[in-house]
Amino acid sequence: MRVLKRGRTLQLLSQGKVIRSYKVARGGVPIGPKARQGDHKTPEGVYVLDSRNTHSQFYKSIHISYPSVREREAARQRGVSAGGEVFVHGLPNGYGWVGSSHWLKDWTDGCIAVTNTEMDEIWQAVADGTPIEIRPWQSQVGCLSQGPIPRAFAGSQLGARPYGILPTATSFVRKWVCMPSSLP
Secondary structure, three states: EEOOOOOOEEEEEEEEEEEEEOOEEEEEOOOOOOOOOOOOOOOOOOOOOOEEEEEOOOOEEEEEEOOOOHHHHHHHHHHHOOOOOOOOOEEEEHHHHHHHHHHHHOOOOOOOOOOOHHHHHHHHOOOOOOOEEEEOOOOHHHHEEEEEEEEHHHHHHHHOOOOOOOHHHHHHHHHHHHHHHOOO
16 A cells, blocks of 8 residues: 555555555645654654554544654654554544545544545455555655655644544534645
């Protein structure tokens, strides 16, 4: 499995070839790697899909093995928690009707979200232990880029928006589905 953060795309691979592609919602702050719990960023790197949950607050979820030992140690040295509840998941329970419009806004706390129908396909297609490569915003086709985030994209101004799911269906549609993201 591969996630292209810049393209909002999750790809299922077989023998190195893309066999299925899905549009996704990313963490609310899509540029840059996850560095601590609560930063609303999606991790970047190579991880493993290591467990499944059919009873989560989302339709279904598959856990991503973030953080690595290196990421956990880096967070510890900064005096923060690296976090660890990062998943590929469906839509929040009760919001399945939103469907494919969900990806028009990055709304997760750092997870990778697909529709419930797409989550069923992914659930059937991948086994626990499947590697997942999450490519950084600035990487192109090829190897992971560990370069710095361009100065124009650095800082919290990109994250100056609410996070999570709003309490009512009406406000969910108005805030999350009908407002296109300011980021590509």
